Amino acid sequence: MSEVRRFLGDAGLVAARDLRIEFRSRVVVGQVVPFALLVLVLFGFALDADHRTLRMFASGLFWVAVLLSALLAVHRSAALELSDGTLDALRMSGLPPAALFLGKATAVFVQLMLLEVVLLGGLLVLYGVQVVDPMLLLVSGLLAGVAVAAAGTLYGALASGLGVRETLLPILLLPVLAPVLIGATRAFDDALGSVAVDGWAWTGLLAVAALIATVVGALVHGVLIED
Amino acid sequence: MAGRDETPGTTGSRGSRLLGCVALASLGVLGVLAFVLTGPDVRIHPTTGEEFGQFDAVRMLYLHVPMAILMYASFLLCAVASVGVLVKRTPWWDVMAHSTAEVGTVLCGLVLVTGSIWGRPVWNTWWEWGDVRLMTTLVLFLLFAGYLALRGTTSDPRRQERQAAVVALVAVLDIPLVNRSVEWWENRTLHQRSTLEELKIEDLTLFTLMFGFLTFGLVVWWLTLQRFRVGWLERAAIDHAVGSAIAERRSETSAVELDAAIGVSDDPAGEESP
Amino acid sequence: MAGRYRDGVPVVELRGAVALLGNFPALAGVDLTVESGEVVLLRGPNGAGKTTLLRLCAGLVRPESGSVEVLGHDLVRERRSVRRRVALLGHATGLYDDLTVNQNVRFWTRAAGLSAVEAIERTASALLRMGLSERLLGQPVHTLSAGQRRRASLAALVVRRPGLWLLDEPHASLDQSGRDVVDGLVGDAVAAGATVLVSSHELERVAGLGPRVVTISGGVVVDDTGPAVGGGSRV
Numbered sequence: 188m189s190e191v192r193r194f195l196g197d198a199g200l201v202a203a204r205d206l207r208i209e210f211r212s213r214v215v216v217g218q219v220v221p222f223a224l225l226v227l228v229l230f231g232f233a234l235d236a237d238h239r240t241l242r243m244f245a246s247g248l249f250w251v252a253v254l255l256s257a258l259l260a261v262h263r264s265a266a267l268e269l270s271d272g273t274l275d276a277l278r279m280s281g282l283p284p285a286a287l288f289l290g291k292a293t294a295v296f297v298q299l300m301l302l303e304v305v306l307l308g309g310l311l312v313l314y315g316v317q318v319v320d321p322m323l324l325l326v327s328g329l330l331a332g333v334a335v336a337a338a339g340t341l342y343g344a345l346a347s348g349l350g351v352r353e354t355l356l357p358i359l360l361l362p363v364l365a366p367v368l369i370g371a372t373r374a375f376d377d378a379l380g381s382v383a384v385d386g387w388a389w390t391g392l393l394a395v396a397a398l399i400a401t402v403v404g405a406l407v408h409g410v411l412i413e414d
Numbered sequence: 415m416a417g418r419d420e421t422p423g424t425t426g427s428r429g430s431r432l433l434g435c436v437a438l439a440s441l442g443v444l445g446v447l448a449f450v451l452t453g454p455d456v457r458i459h460p461t462t463g464e465e466f467g468q469f470d471a472v473r474m475l476y477l478h479v480p481m482a483i484l485m486y487a488s489f490l491l492c493a494v495a496s497v498g499v500l501v502k503r504t505p506w507w508d509v510m511a512h513s514t515a516e517v518g519t520v521l522c523g524l525v526l527v528t529g530s531i532w533g534r535p536v537w538n539t540w541w542e543w544g545d546v547r548l549m550t551t552l553v554l555f556l557l558f559a560g561y562l563a564l565r566g567t568t569s570d571p572r573r574q575e576r577q578a579a580v581v582a583l584v585a586v587l588d589i590p591l592v593n594r595s596v597e598w599w600e601n602r603t604l605h606q607r608s609t610l611e612e613l614k615i616e617d618l619t620l621f622t623l624m625f626g627f628l629t630f631g632l633v634v635w636w637l638t639l640q641r642f643r644v645g646w647l648e649r650a651a652i653d654h655a656v657g658s659a660i661a662e663r664r665s666e667t668s669a670v671e672l673d674a675a676i677g678v679s680d681d682p683a684g685e686e687s688p
Numbered sequence: 689m690a691g692r693y694r695d696g697v698p699v700v701e702l703r704g705a706v707a708l709l710g711n712f713p714a715l716a717g718v719d720l721t722v723e724s725g726e727v728v729l730l731r732g733p734n735g736a737g738k739t740t741l742l743r744l745c746a747g748l749v750r751p752e753s754g755s756v757e758v759l760g761h762d763l764v765r766e767r768r769s770v771r772r773r774v775a776l777l778g779h780a781t782g783l784y785d786d787l788t789v790n791q792n793v794r795f796w797t798r799a800a801g802l803s804a805v806e807a808i809e810r811t812a813s814a815l816l817r818m819g820l821s822e823r824l825l826g827q828p829v830h831t832l833s834a835g836q837r838r839r840a841s842l843a844a845l846v847v848r849r850p851g852l853w854l855l856d857e858p859h860a861s862l863d864q865s866g867r868d869v870v871d872g873l874v875g876d877a878v879a880a881g882a883t884v885l886v887s888s889h890e891l892e893r894v895a896g897l898g899p900r901v902v903t904i905s906g907g908v909v910v911d912d913t914g915p916a917v918g919g920g921s922r923v
Contacts, residue, residue: 193801200795200798200799204784204787204791207787207791208784208786208787211786211787211828212786267784270784270785271780271781271782271783271785272778272779272780272781272782273780273782273783273784275748275776275778275780275782276782276796276844277799278747278748278771279746279747279748279771279772279774279775279776280771280772280796280799280800281768281771281772281799281800281801282799341580341584345564345577345580345581355560355563355564355567358556358559358560358563359560359561359563359564359581361556362553362556362557362560362585362588363557363584363585363588365553365592365595366588366591366592366594366595366596369595369596370595373598388598389598392591392594392595392598395591396591399587399591403583403584403587407580407583410500410576410577410579410580411576411577411580413576573710652711655711656708656711656713656752659711659712659713660706660713660716660717663713663716663907663908664716664717664906664907664908665906666906666907
């Protein structure tokens with residue numbers, strides 16, 4: 188029991204550190220979130236759209252904006268470990284790699300939630316959508332956030348562990364997230380009342396994706412950050 | 415396989431040349447079977463009496479279906495080899511994973527292209543978004559394109575073999591999810607769930623299809639073997655280079671230069687020597 | 689965590705250790721045995737392999753061949769159990785730029801498994817000992833000078849009370865008082881029974897500690913004055 192508590196304590200320590208860094212540097216709040224809103228606005232321009240068209244595509248545009256912004260957030264999270272020998276120091280610290288993974292994924296998750304809330308505000312104001320099923324919206328948004336944060340942290344670790352170029356992150360991460368994009372979009376379609384589908388079934392798929400991404404990430408993180 | 419110290423100038427061996435020749439001959443025979451000897455798929459509608467079916471497009475399936483099956487086999491082998499890399503950490507598994515992934519990706523691309531060419535006359539479109547297998551295959555292609563991009567980032571395969579293994583395993587694990595999600599998505603599929611049952615299966619048609627499996631089996635075997643040997647030779651070349659670099663480095667030192675470089679002539683802790 | 693590991697078992701035992709950086713053999717077969725409580729000075733020209741040797745002992749570089757045992761553990765299979773008791777001061781600081789000195793050191797202290805209360809106490813005393821003024825502790829690391837960062841970096845290691853110190857040119861970028869702090873630290877570590885491997889070009893500074901001098905060049909040990917204390921085998 189104390190083992191578990193200690194493990195969770197380590198994960199919490201890492202999550203708190205990443206969030207503290209974010210709080211002090213404001214990279215996600217000051218750069219990533221505005222970028223996400225910008226994407227929403229650009230979609231509006233590109234589709235030359237009235238509210239009706241935008242409402243129809245709102246959930247898809249929302250999740251594309253989330254994924255694009257998540258790339259930036261994940262990259263930022265991974266870049267923290269590239270600064271001045273901190274990855275080596277982490278390897279030396281004896282923190283379990285799984286706890287490190289969970290901590291970093293949690294921090295990314297918290298930032299993604301903030302992103303989703305702001306983007307949802309954007310949808311309500313800019314696209315004029317209405318929330319039909321808030322519970323479905325909340326649960327599917329949370330689960331998709333977990334899946335994106337976990338898969339993102341997994342591939343972010345790959346980028347920092349190998350020192351590979353950041354251009355590799357999108358082409359590795361985005362195909363893996365294809366099912367999450369589809370599932371989250373469908374669930375939101377239902378929650379926003381734009382398409383009649385069974386959003387809860389899709390939420391089940393998101394739950395499976397979130398579970399797999401978290402478990403696999405925790406298991407293989409040690410492989411990814413060690414040489 | 416070539417031993418680490420031998421350095422053959424070719425990836426061929428008597429066995430693989432024979433295999434290559436047989437594979438090439440089979441491809442020729444398959445071409446004749448598929449494009450000349452078998453007939454087009456023409457069926458007569460029982461009530462209206464109109465002709466329908468896939469006509470000449472059906473010939474593409476003799477290539478498309480075997481390639482698709484072998485693509486899955488290659489990726490499956492890649493997943494197995496990736497597990498081998500994580501468990502055993504030996505170069506053999508890593509070269510195997512890389513080879514099968516590369517061959518599988520080529521097959522995957524060909525499957526997409528042949529499928530698209532087939533779909534143009536039969537479905538009247540190059541690309542059908544609502545089709546499960548089509549979308550799954552595309553995502554599979556993209557996943558492994560990412561894998562190969564990762565492998566292309568360094569010339570030293572040892573630095574990333576375990577990371578690459580993780581990427582391959584995640585890609586393979588992701589496939590059921592992709593498949594499920596696309597299947598629910600729109601919940602409709604154009605793909606011939608029972609292409610083979612629906613066709614007039616004549617003896618020659620069935621034989622051609624089976625022959626297609628055999629032929630592509632040989633071709634893929636040959637390709638994988640060659641690719642494996644190239645990878646193995648690359649490993650041997652690196653090992654060889656490292657070996658000679660070690661020998662060179664050992665002989666790099668001369669005492670006089672050393673003292674000059676360090677800038678001290680007397681040993682500051684000499685009195686501490688036992 | 690300080691103190692002798694186990695009597696009779698060398699703290700560091702390298703046999704024919706080869707380590708690669710890419711395809712370059714930074715270490716081309718090193719044999720080295722360090723007994724508990726020894727101070728070993730590594731010297732050698734630039735590119736001799738000193739840094740890689742220290743990183744190898746920390747388990748950060750994987751040996752290509754040969755065996756590496758640190759604190760009685762095989763470093764390939766059991767490195768996680770070793771690393772917590774080893775402190776490596778490298779060229780990089782291992783500090784997060786956006787966090788304050790205090791936050792950084794406290795994070796690494798907690799990461800080493802200390803409770804929050806212990807962490808606060810040890811962090812405070814370690815920072816004080818490194819000669820960092822109160823005023824600096826609340827500043828983000830990116831506003832610090834190179835020497836101040838190095839002191840903070842050392843503080844984050846001191847709190848862990850390691851049994852083996854690996855110091856890679858610890859005097860670099862430090863002023864006179866900083867150098868004295870480092871020397872004092874090494875002295876205290878030895879007094880507490882820890883083992884120290886230090887690479888330095890400033891032999892006269894370390895000489896006061898009466899070290900065993902190991903000269904490295906071309907990735908191999910070319911000269912070794914032998915163990916200064918204890919009766920370990922001479923390589």
